[in-house]
Amino acid sequence: MTVRIQTEDFDAGFEISQLHKNHKDIGAVVSFIGLVRDMNDGDAVSQLTLEHYPGMTEKSLASIINQAKARWNIVEALIIHRVGTLQPSDQIVLVTVSGAHRGEAFAACEFMMDYLKTEAPFWKKEATPQGEHWVEAKSTDDAARERWGMGK
């Protein structure tokens, strides 16, 4: 299990391949890549700045992986999240999970993203033609998290 917070871009293909290389018991790898869109809630986005809480972020992501491992039979898990200033179409986050069977790998990967969206201390600020503003948290993300039916 690996957690990385970094300003640099990542090579998703390389990272995903590391998760199943030399593992002959892995039948399924599910991966999520999050990217900067040039439109958000109707605003044109020219740039995105990601702030985080060093120290807490790493613990929060490690805890999300541990919760996924406790719930599903998965072999490896990786989260990479970028911080700093990003442009549209830049990669923001990679969550990838490997395991014997696809159902558990899909569930664990989506669970990790839903938890990351509502628990990991990252904040986005968008630059638009109207100026800069902090992105508001979405109730749809809270709803996505609630589906997994665990306490806060």
Add this chain to the structure above:
Amino acid sequence: MTVRIQTEDFDAGFEISQLHKNHKDIGAVVSFIGLVRDMNDGDAVSQLTLEHYPGMTEKSLASIINQAKARWNIVEALIIHRVGTLQPSDQIVLVTVSGAHRGEAFAACEFMMDYLKTEAPFWKKEATPQGEHWVEAKSTDDAARERWGMGK
């Protein structure tokens, strides 16, 4: 939308990156990689041979992508499936989907795998210490497909 049936291996990282490159409206890419495991239903597997129905396979996979596009708001979708003789830890299949939002990309990708497992004309034969045998279809795959609640 792309469908490929091939004996050669594929570069999952490259294929995934092609699905969001130059698309500034894509916020989410979900990918599934299926791999040969060295154990299946308690048998040690030394080799896997995949047969398919040329002509029908391509149509079946294209239809699965079209059904996913009709149900969810996705931008791009790709299926690569290998045939021929494979070894443990070899890649078998890549299904990757891109879209604006993660919920729809996750659903479309898992739907496509569940349909592929039950509708696309591929057959696996395993080589084990006890000899070669055809892999039996799993009722859990039928159940996974039924979740999506569409007719045959």
Add this chain to the structure above:
Amino acid sequence: MIIKLFYFARLKETLKYSTEDLNLPDEPMTVLKLKAFLAKRGDVWGEMLMGKLKVRAAINHELVDDNASISNGDEVAFFPPVTGG
């Protein structure tokens, strides 16, 4: 009428046929009737097509049920439940 037949996986191996052109009487034909027709070829054909094994069929590359109609020139395939992915 003439149809083209394909067999895959365990069926192909056991029947020792991968494809054949088949001449059929010019009367209404369904997948089930075709299976019964082929089953008359002998033991292994009956076992494979009308026995305990699940057999799926496709007409012109579309999965179909036993009661689907077969027409002149159709490509019909028989195979076990699929196991790809």
Add this chain to the structure above:
Amino acid sequence: MIIKLFYFARLKETLKYSTEDLNLPDEPMTVLKLKAFLAKRGDVWGEMLMGKLKVRAAINHELVDDNASISNGDEVAFFPPVTGG
């Protein structure tokens, strides 16, 4: 008691504080009492911590509720709902 405070995102920008060491009376302290204490610093503090904005808190890197207890030496952080991923 002495605690370390951190502010993030909109709170950091508006309060113009990212971190501070704070000396508090030696009496039972909760997140809510700490917010009320800080709100007395003036308008913008009250608006940010006790106003309409949702504020989340962490003690020693764990998300907590308003009634969580704060102890000497704790690291306490205030921030808006998170928006990563």
